[in-house]
Amino acid sequence: xxxxxxxxxxxxxxxxxxxxxxxxxxxxxxxxxxxxxxxxxxxxxxxxxxxxxxxxxxxxxxxxxxxxxxxxxxxxxxxxxxxxxxxxxxxxxxxxxxxxxxxxxxxxxxxxxxxxxxxxxxxxxxxxxxxxxxxxxxxxxxxxxxxxxxxxxxxxxxxxxxxxxxxxxxxxxxxxxxxxxxxxxxxxxxxxxxxxxxxxxxxxxxxxxxxxxxxxxxxxxxxxxxxxxxxxxxxxxxxxxxxxxxxxxxxxxxxxxxxxxxxxxxxxxxxxxxxxxxxxxxxxxxxxxxxxxxxxxxxxxxxxxxxxxxxxxxxxx
Numbered sequence: 468x469x470x471x472x473x474x475x476x477x478x479x480x481x482x483x484x485x486x487x488x489x490x491x492x493x494x495x496x497x498x499x500x501x502x503x504x505x506x507x508x509x510x511x512x513x514x515x516x517x518x519x520x521x522x523x524x525x526x527x528x529x530x531x532x533x534x535x536x537x538x539x540x541x542x543x544x545x546x547x548x549x550x551x552x553x554x555x556x557x558x559x560x561x562x563x564x565x566x567x568x569x570x571x572x573x574x575x576x577x578x579x580x581x582x583x584x585x586x587x588x589x590x591x592x593x594x595x596x597x598x599x600x601x602x603x604x605x606x607x608x609x610x611x612x613x614x615x616x617x618x619x620x621x622x623x624x625x626x627x628x629x630x631x632x633x634x635x636x637x638x639x640x641x642x643x644x645x646x647x648x649x650x651x652x653x654x655x656x657x658x659x660x661x662x663x664x665x666x667x668x669x670x671x672x673x674x675x676x677x678x679x680x681x682x683x684x685x686x687x688x689x690x691x692x693x694x695x696x697x698x699x700x701x702x703x704x705x706x707x708x709x710x711x712x713x714x715x716x717x718x719x720x721x722x723x724x725x726x727x728x729x730x731x732x733x734x735x736x737x738x739x740x741x742x743x744x745x746x747x748x749x750x751x752x753x754x755x756x757x758x759x760x761x762x763x764x765x766x767x768x769x770x771x772x773x774x775x776x777x778x779x780x781x782x783x784x
Contacts, residue, residue, distance in 0.1 A: 468504065470503055470505065479513060479516075508536075529552075534546070604667060608668065616749055619758045622733060627732060629700070631722050632708040642753055645694075647695055649697075649752075650697070650699055651701065651749050652701050654675060654702070655711050680715060689775065692776055697719040699722065700729070724746075727746070
C-alpha cells in the first residue's frame with residue numbers, strides 16, 4: 468500500500484504520515500524498488516493516532532497505545548501503560564482547567580470593579596462574581612406575538628410626564644416632530660440583586676441589560692439614521708434607573724413609570740411575577756406626538772437596537 472492510500476484511508480495527510488514515521492510510530496516495509504509498503508496494521512495505527520489526537524493526546528504520547536495494538540490486543544487501551552497515558556492526559560487537563568478558572572475569576576473581578584466604577588452602588592459583600600447580566604443565555608424561550616400591540620400604530624401619545632434619570636420630568640406627547648425611540652422593558656438586573664424566581668423561563672423577560680447596552684453602543688448610529696432621541700422606560704424607581712445609567716454609561720435617560728401610567732393610557736402589555744407587575748418588552752417609535760412604529764415581541768433583546776437602526780435606515784424621513 469502506498470503512502471497516499473494509507474493517508475486517505477486513515478483520514479490524515481501524507482505529511483502527517485511521514486512525521487509519524489520520523490517518531491518511530493510507524494515502521495513500514497520496503498519494496499524491492501525501495502518504496503515504502505504499508506499494510507492494514509499501519510492503517511490501524513494511524514487511525515488510532517488520529518483518534519487519540521482528537522482527545523487531546525499529542526502524537527508524541529501515543530506510543531503506549533500503539534504498542535498495545537502491536538502486541539496483539541484488540542483495543543489500544545487494553546494495556547496498563549495506555550491507562551497511565553489517559554491519567555497523564557487527564558492530570559494535564561486538570562491543571563490547565565484550574566489555571567484557566569483562576570484567570571477567569573480574576574477577569575470577572577476586574578469586570579465587576581469596572582462595572583461599579585463611578586456607580587453609587589458598590590459590589591455587595593459575598594456577591595456572586597460569576598453572574599453576568601450583560602449576556603443572553605442561548606436557551607431562552609422565545610416570546611410569541613399575542614396581538615397585544617397591534618392597536619398601537621397611529622395612536623396618539625397621551626399627555627403624560629415621567630421622571631427621568633437626569634432629574635427632570637419628560638413629557639411623552641411633546642418629544643418633538645422628529646422620531647424618538649422609546650424602548651420599554653421589564654426590569655434591569657443589578658449585580659448582587661436577585662432577579663425574580665424563574666426569570667429566565669419567562670418568555671421575553673431576560674435580556675434588559677444587554678438591550679440597554681445595545682442602544683448605548685448604537686446610540687450615535689441611531690441619531691445619524693434619523694432618531695432625535697432615545698429613552699429607556701420601565702416601572703423601576705428613578706434612583707434604580709439612575710444607577711443603571713451610571714453603571715452602564717448610558718448616553719440617554721431612563722424613564723420611570725412605577726404606576727404603569729403609560730400601560731393604562733395605551734393598553735400596553737404587562738405580566739405578573741413574584742408579586743410584581745412588569746412591562747412586556749416592546750419599543751415605540753414616536754413622531755410628532757403619535758406612535759409611528761411598534762416592535763413587538765422583541766427577540767433576541769441584545770440585537771434589538773440593531774433592528775431599530777435597520778428600520779430607521781429603511782424608512783428615512
